Amino acid sequence: MIKTVNEVSPLIGTNPDSGAVQTVPFPGHTSVPEPEPRLLSAVVAGTGFDVPERILTNADLEQLVATSDAWITERTGMKERRIAAPDQAASDFALRASQRALADAGISAEEVDLIVVATVTGDMPFPSTSCILQHRLGATRAAAMDVAAGCSGFIYALATARQFIATGAYKTVLVVGVEVLSKITDWTDRGTCVLLADGAGAAVLRASADRDRGVVASYLGADGSRGDDLFMPAGGSRIPASVESVQQRLHFLKMNGNAIFKVAVRRMAESVNRVLRAARLKAEDIKLLIPHQANLRIIEATAKLLGFPMERVFVNIQKYANTSSATTIIALDEARRAGRVLAGDVVVLVAFGAGLTWGGVAIRW
Numbered sequence: 400m401i402k403t404v405n406e407v408s409p410l411i412g413t414n415p416d417s418g419a420v421q422t423v424p425f426p427g428h429t430s431v432p433e434p435e436p437r438l439l440s441a442v443v444a445g446t447g448f449d450v451p452e453r454i455l456t457n458a459d460l461e462q463l464v465a466t467s468d469a470w471i472t473e474r475t476g477m478k479e480r481r482i483a484a485p486d487q488a489a490s491d492f493a494l495r496a497s498q499r500a501l502a503d504a505g506i507s508a509e510e511v512d513l514i515v516v517a518t519v520t521g522d523m524p525f526p527s528t529s530c531i532l533q534h535r536l537g538a539t540r541a542a543a544m545d546v547a548a549g550c551s552g553f554i555y556a557l558a559t560a561r562q563f564i565a566t567g568a569y570k571t572v573l574v575v576g577v578e579v580l581s582k583i584t585d586w587t588d589r590g591t592c593v594l595l596a597d598g599a600g601a602a603v604l605r606a607s608a609d610r611d612r613g614v615v616a617s618y619l620g621a622d623g624s625r626g627d628d629l630f631m632p633a634g635g636s637r638i639p640a641s642v643e644s645v646q647q648r649l650h651f652l653k654m655n656g657n658a659i660f661k662v663a664v665r666r667m668a669e670s671v672n673r674v675l676r677a678a679r680l681k682a683e684d685i686k687l688l689i690p691h692q693a694n695l696r697i698i699e700a701t702a703k704l705l706g707f708p709m710e711r712v713f714v715n716i717q718k719y720a721n722t723s724s725a726t727t728i729i730a731l732d733e734a735r736r737a738g739r740v741l742a743g744d745v746v747v748l749v750a751f752g753a754g755l756t757w758g759g760v761a762i763r764w
């Protein structure tokens with residue numbers, strides 16, 4: 400039985416320093432109150448993912464650009480990735496991932512109150528991919544919106560969904576991370592084309608009065624001054640599509656990989672510390688750390704900066720490469736199915752991406 404908001408008293412006032420962990424110093428971003436007031440819990444009731452059938456290996460990429468399996472493996476940890484067929488779009492993968500998450504949760508699409516889809520490669524600029532998904536799923540009661548936060552998209556979407564549940568506004572929220580990056584990839588640019596891939600993951604969040612379970616903390620950050628380190632210049636109102644914009648290859652993703660690498664490590668480490676502090680947990684309490692899968696070296700450097708053992712870090716980058724907003728939720732679903740997330744376990748998801756954006760969530764199972 401789900402209690403109403405008034406029956407659940409907020410959890411405020413405990414000493415935030417009691418669960419202090421090794422802190423990565425970083426100025427600014429003090430907008431999140433700590434500890435967070437909590438009303439209803441947002442419990443993860445089900446997860447699912449879907450990826451395209453077509454596998455593109457490092458050997459395949461050797462045929463496209465001047466690269467090698469050795470370089471890609473050593474510099475990124477990636478071995479293969481999934482690539483959509485020409486006629487496939489984001490909602491195709493979002494639909495199957497959502498159906499699997501709903502089946503896992505044991506609920507029907509009609510029970511969903513809100514759909515939040517994180518993507519920067521939706522089916523089209525509008526209507527939103529969440530509206531397309533709402534229709535295709537038959538989630539006729541649900542409100543629907545997209546969240547654009549690059550590779551941090553799923554974290555932003557989950558944190559957003561949690562707020563609607565915490566306040567009692569909605570009981571059941573479907574959160575999706577989906578990208579079809581292959582459609583905005585410049586297949587002549589070896590600096591990006593070896594990294595990017597397609598896929599979708601979904602989670603069903605449900606309201607619960609059990610404050611020991613669910614999303615126990617979230618943290619979001621952004622630095623818009625670094626927007627042009629990772630962006631797609633054309634296709635919006637600044638540079639609408641034209642013959643020139645296509646000829647100048649402005650409808651492809653552009654990235655300053657080196658600059659992003661350093662920020663990624665520091666911001667993901669910071670995000671782990673922020674959510675631990677907000678949840679009054681220690682690093683030892685984390686059963687599994689699920690970082691954004693952009694580069695194995697970024698993941699390893701983040702773990703090293705935190706003093707966190709790689710045995711408790713989930714990595715599936717070798718199979719799916721960088722699916723942007725889908726990486727953490729695909730990884731969470733795989734980790735659950737591999738038996739690496741059990742009742743009572745604390746899982747922390749962290750990501751960074753275009754914007755620049757970053758953030759984390761801590762979930763107790």
Ligand code: UT7
Pocket residue numbers: 465466467470471474475550589590593629654655656657659660663693694697721723751752753
């Ligand atoms: O999802 C969020 C956004 N993206 C990221 O998180 C990506 C973050 N950045 C990275 O993962 C890495 O910076 C990259 C994987 C993109 C690049 O790795 P790196 O170790 O930083 O390499 P680099 O850019 O410093 O390039 C080293 C060399 C260069 O050659 P020279 O100048 O030393 O002769 C590149 O031209 O490697 C060359 N190179 C390649 N060689 C073979 C760059 N891409 C490739 C390639 N194959 N695909």
